[in-house]
Amino acid sequence: MNKKLNSYKTLCDAIGKLFYPHVEVVLHDLELEKLVYIVNAFSKRKIGDTILNDVKDIKALTSDIVGPYEKINIDGKRVKTVSTIIRDENKKPIGMICINFDIEIFDKIFESIKGFLNLQNETNEPNLLFSQDWRSHTNSIINRYLEQKNKKIEELKTKDKKELIYFLNEEGIFSIRNVVAYLCEILNISRATIYKWLKELN
Template sequence: MKPELAPYAAVCDGVAQLFQPFVEVVLHDLETETAAHIAGNFSKREIGEPSLLHEIDFRPTERLLGPYEKVNWDGRRIKSISIILRDSTERPIAVMCINADVSHFHAVMQTLSAFASVPVDHAKPASLFKEDWHERINEYIQNWTGARGLIVAELTREQKQQVVRDLSADGAFGGRNSAAYISRILGLGRATVYKYLNQERSAQE
């Protein structure tokens, strides 16, 4: 390997070791257009073989190429990025290609998606949810915050007060211990929930 490329070879080794076994880093010598160093090799390339830089539409004037997608020899999906390395005179001397095997992550995403999804033809069993006021309160609050682009953990005191009023108007306090449950969800004291509830009822009278 040329002395001017040796420092970059150490960078290749460091990146590959940090993310092993998911990352391969290939250092291409632009003068010879061959692979000068390979770290974390999973592409079955060999040092000294042609770089085939035309595969990534390489142009010497560019500094960064990608990210782009490739397919490994065994069918695995690879996310890649290429960095154009230059000397002190800005002359391109090498290309460092970082290849990340993302096939494992896609498999995990598909597994999680399949596990979390519910078939559209499977509705909630009416007998189970008919009296489940916990579920109704949860859905009401999620719909309330979602419609306003909010999340429960970041509601202001005024917003929590409005949630209690809207829940009361919708009859959510009919269930036993519903006030205690709502106070836990909103992070309010039970006395505060009853205070807001009484204010709502007084306003309706």
């Protein structure tokens, strides 16, 4: 890990401690293209995981702060996220801190207040472009499958994972760049296995 990022670990710890257990803080090394530190992990990610976004796209950002925006976590919970780019003394992007806030607790509080005040549920569907990224969209589809099967992702056997890949293929998810790497991480299977299963559909 870039030594210049070491000092940001304390910042990650401080944010995580202040908002425990509802905030996950992730530190990425853009040169290694890997996750190098994580606090209050609830996204199933771990140290050493590859950065899911294209690093070239991250380095091309003109703003050092991205978000906040909403996405869906792999467990189906709504998460509000903001990311900040870390630069060295030459303004070169070397790292990124992502702060993921589990806002499920506020949904529950709001539902209780809404019921108490007899409020009507009047919500507009947010624009997908601004409310979700491709991982959030993928998580939504995976959670739809899990709800249909009444299962949790950690309970899936090999045959279940294969069926899920077929389901995702029908939903057109494999037209998304980087989605295979993401599925490998959350399902703990290899690229070769995914491509083998997809090939069987032809």
